[in-house]
Structure formats: structure tokens, C-alpha cells
Amino acid sequence: MVVVSEPARPGEPPEDGWVMLRSPEGGTGLSFQYDPGYTSPVWPAGAGQQQMMVHLDIAVENLDKGVAFAKGLGAELSVHQPQDDVRVMLDPAGHPFCLFVGPV
Numbered sequence: 001m002v003v004v005s006e007p008a009r010p011g012e013p014p015e016d017g018w019v020m021l022r023s024p025e026g027g028t029g030l031s032f033q034y035d036p037g038y039t040s041p042v043w044p045a046g047a048g049q050q051q052m053m054v055h056l057d058i059a060v061e062n063l064d065k066g067v068a069f070a071k072g073l074g075a076e077l078s079v080h081q082p083q084d085d086v087r088v089m090l091d092p093a094g095h096p097f098c099l100f101v102g103p104v
Helices: 063-072
Strands: 002-006 018-022 029-033 056-060 086-090 096-101
Touching: 056 063, 063 086, 063 096
Parallel strands: 056 096
Antiparallel strands: 002 018, 018 029, 086 096
């Protein structure tokens, strides 16, 4: 759930601003902020390439259904898959995140 949402600052592009997400039950939240100098990360990154900035590991009940759900939200399956029991996904901005079977 969105708990804070700040619009673009005067004179900045409409993408400017930030948002904080938190579970309705409370707990730790995630904040996202616009960065005009953003460069998409490369997975896996090589020398001189943009490294990932953050990495999320997300537990799912079923790996195939989790992948399908993530794809439905705009993610894509990474070509590079270093583990058999984990799926590396890329969000629409290129950030890698992993899905694995675990307690949800």
C-alpha cells in the first residue's frame, strides 16, 4: 500500500518525486525516488557496466506461477540463470530480482 507519495518538485519533470510502500500490516517499507542520472543495470554486470543498485529476493509458493505473475506485471526472465531453484527476473527498468520457493 502507498503510505507516502510526493509529486514532482516545481520545475522538475513529471517523473520526479518519490513514493513509500508498506504492507497494510505495518513493518518495513520500501521507498522509490526519481533519479535524473539513472542508468539501467546490466545483469550480470561486466567491467565498466552499471551494477545493480539493490536486490530483492522474493519468496513464492510456486516458482512457475511466481514467474508468470511477475511477467504479467511487466517483468521479464533474465537470460542468465545461475541457480536451478531460483529465477532471476528483470523489472521494466532493468533491476534484477530473484524468486524462490519459500515461506510467504
